Amino acid sequence: MKMDPGYLFLILSTLSFSSSAIMSYLYVKGSVEWGYVKKANLLAFCFSLLSFLVLLYYFLARDFNVKYVFFYSDTHLPLIYTISAVWAGREGSLLLWLLYLSVFILLSTKKGDRVSAFANTLMCIVALFFNFLLLTSSNPFVRLNFTPPEGWGLNPLLRTPEMALHPPAIFLGYAGMTVPFAFAVAATYYREEWIPRTKNYLLIAWTFLGLGILLGAWWAYKTLGWGGYWGWDPVENSSLLPWLTASALIHGILVEEKKRGMKAVNYALAVVTFDLVILATFITRSGIISSVHAFARNKEAYAYLLLIALSTLFALVVALRRRDVFGEVELNLRDRLIQVSILIFSLSTVTILVGTLTPLLIRASVTRMFYRHIEIPLGTILVILLGVCVMAYRKDREVYRGVIKSAIAGIAFGIICYALTHLLLASLGVGIFVFSLAGLVQGYAKRVNLRRVGAIAAHLGLILLFIGVMGSWMYESSYTHINMGVGQSVKVGDYILKLNGFNEVNGNGKFSVIAYVSVYKDGKLVGVMHPKLVIYNLMRNDRIVASVDIISLPLYDLYIAMGGVTETGIASFEFYIVPLVSFVWIGSILIILGGLISAMAGYDARRES
Amino acid sequence: MKKVSIIVGVAVIVFGIVLATSFKSELCPYVTVSYVVSKGRVNNVQVNGTIVPRSTKILPNNTLMFNLSDGRTQMRVIYHGILSHYQEGIPAVVVGSYYGGIFHAREVLLKCPSKYKVMEENYSTKKVVKG
Incomplete structure (x- = not known):
């Protein structure tokens, strides 16, 4: 039997990643030059890309003899959705994951020191995991033993611009989270800093993950016809989980950057975020109607679980052997508040994780109300905290005064709102909204610069998102x-x-x-x-x-x-x-823009230095 | 330092209790069609099955009636509202309560567009060859 060129490229990509992993190990031992690792990574990228292009070609050529093409396209499908059909199913999505990861490996290991070498090995092992799936149970190049004249067709619900762009954004976010994980482990092993090297990758991955989630929510709103945008469905939840832990990590590194500690928390967050993107990839692409039969039906489930278990175990072993680097320094007020916000992000994650995994563990699932009961109070506390936290760089007494001012503004607006509408919860929401907004204005008014524009946008976005969610959930x-x-x-x-x-x-x-x-x-x-x-x-x-x-x-x-x-x-x-649903969209867009601006500012700062 | 740890500890414990309580009250078990029918009256459950072809009745007021089957037993399901991609013959999960010989669905979950395996299983290559 003739081998499919796409499959051949996958094998070559596997060989390149393997040799890169081995050579970066040998580089640390001092027996090869870094140039070889670079070349292997470049080859791995090229072969992954070629494999992807071959699959794309089959879609464009409408080669329904290829099973994957048959199931996800048809002759009437417009060009743009024929392209997006490449990542409409599990096999193509995993190939996209691999392609993204090969790019991240290429870019993030440029420095060529022992930390990047170790991180390179780890990331190549993750790439090999996806190679393995693509070569075995998720091979996109499987052919039928006849050629159907017409394809089964892309699901009509996926024929929207949002759904065409949602998977590429989400998977970019997922693949990007491999970088902080690999560098956290590698740098900790050598007792070096990992945050300056990976901060921008984290911000980029977080931004695209957020963009993907927003596209999914917007799509659900304008397509599914139930007037809502977030149904706490396992697939939606699974993409939100790593976004929450990555949000926590972004805050945690603010403390670590100032050399004040939180190293252990940040390390754990980087590892958990990676675990969650692997979990999310499994949940999103495992093809299960109700998650209850996931493990029985899908052999790949065990492979994903194994990857999660092994990476966590390995990270834990490295952490235990390098306990000495996790020393804490005395934290100030702002650091403490950041810690509380990380706690809230974490509790939020635990809640969603419990709800999402319930169907896998027992024969039951939780209703939407479970999430709302817990997430609304947590979100509210987070928004109030934000209003205090952004001022906390000042002296304690000034912070106290600032909080009083914000509280007065918040209470005043809350009372006005109640007088006008007689809606208690809405007035409470408006009060909190104004309180945090006043905090934001006081906190940033005198110190606007490009680096902070990102933070201002993201925080303003969260406040708007809060009031939008409040309005659209409670008063629809x-x-x-x-x-x-x-x-x-x-x-x-x-x-x-x-x-x-x-x-x-x-x-x-x-x-x-x-x-x-x-x-x-x-x-x-x-x-x-x-x-x-x-x-x-x-x-x-x-x-x-x-x-x-x-x-x-x-x-x-x-x-x-x-x-x-x-x-x-x-x-x-x-x-x-x-x-207020427009506040949800504007708020989400601001959060995403905030991430993008921060990443750009960080990039500029690095270039200048 | 110690005081802060105690506050955080208490907060986490309170959270744990709230989480457990909410979890318990919002838990909705999966059961089979046969189980529901044999019980005669069940509250707040989810039933997995296939929508029986040619069983759908569309009533006024956006009301939908159809039979759900688990391969052995069928039950009548009634649902008020619009289902954007309702079709007969596809797997569905209905959420609600069963009484008076009818399952009153609060929610009907149809195969989500991002989940593919079910379709591939139903229409495997062999079947395609046959017809």
Whole structure:
């Protein structure tokens, strides 16, 4: 049998990573030059890229003889989604992971000293893990014994720009978290610093992970038709977990950079973040409807578990042998507050981890309310803490005064809000929002520079995200049983909906029924909404998709989804009024921009020095 | 230093208690269709099964009725609301309570688009060759 060129490149990439791992070990022993390691890494990158390009070529050539291409594309699929179909399934995603990792290895080990050599070995072993999966159980180049004339088709729900970009962003974040892990272990082994070397990789990985999570949430909001953006689904949760521990780590390194300690905590966070990205890769790409049968069905599960166990064990052994480097220095007020924020991030992580892993451990799962009961109070404490923490670089007495000022502002706005709306929780939320905002203004007003712009953006983002989540979770109004014939109107809350008519559009491999619904408030037209039902010409079962329409106003969204149309022309709709959801998007974007700006500022600072 | 550790310790213990309490009250066990039907009345459970083809009835007010099967037993499920990618013949998890011979679903979870294996298992290469 002829070997597939893509598979051949995978084998060559495996050989390159193996030789890089061995040569970096020999480099430490002094028997080879660093140049050889560099060349091996470059080859590993090239072969991984070639393998990826071969898979991409099969998609573009619509070679349905390749099983993976058959399952994720069809002849009607537009070019852009044909490209994104490469990472729509498990095999292609793992290949993307490998490709990203090969780039990170290439870039992060440039320095060529003993720490990068050790880190290089570790990262190559992780790469070999993915090589192993790709060569065995997740081989994307498996061929069918005949060539179907048409593909099974990409899931219609994935045919959106957000879902095309979501996996590349998420997997970049996952692969990037390997760098802090490998350098933390390697540098600790040699009693050197790992944070200056990996800070930017951490920030980049964290930023892209955040971007991926945001794209997923935005996609869920505009695609799934339940008026929400976060369902505490195992897949969503699994990507949030490493983001939370990485957020904690970003704060922890602020203390360590000033040589004040927290080394042990940061080391642990780097290791746990890596463990969680491996767990997330498994949960996201293991293909299980309810996680309950994950281990029985998926042999790969044990491979992932083994990688997590071995890397944790190895990191633990290194840490125990180098206990002396973890000495603590006396922490100041700001460091203490940062510690508390790390504690909150950690408790948050534990909560989500417990909820996500429950189905794997016992025959049960937890409801959304479990997460909300715990995460809302934790998030609230975090936001309050933020308002204090950003001022804590000052003298204790000034901090105290600043907090009093913020508290007065917060209470005043809370009372005003209560007087206007009579909503207790909303007023409390507004009070906390103003308190933290006042803290942020006092904390940063006099010391704005490029490095801090990132932190300001991210913190402002978190405050906005808080108020957005609060508004959209607690005060959403939903009207789920709306039936209208053409020309009829229905009153929902303060709004009147009127079904003007339908339109049918046929073409591009799909058939759409579009409803025209006018929305009136106080007798005035707010807008015409166009919810759709799209039926794709596919063999797949899930070829009918309800497409929602949203009118975004500054303080709330009007959100409509069409459930179906009867033969008599009566259509059923769900209508939601989602308050402050735009704050969720703006807040998330600010957090991501904050990460990006901080990474850029760090890069500039490094170049200057 | 000691005082801080005590405060943090107490906070973590309180958190642990809250977590355990919330966990217990929000836990929703997985059971089979056969179990639910044999019990006759079950509260707050999740049932895994396949939506039986040609069993769907669409009622007014966005209400959906269908049969869920575990291969041995079937039960009638009623759900109010829109399911964006509902189809017969696909696996589903229904969350809710069973009484009066009908499962009242609070939530219906259909195969998530990012989960692929189920589909591959149902339509393995062999089946494709046959038909």
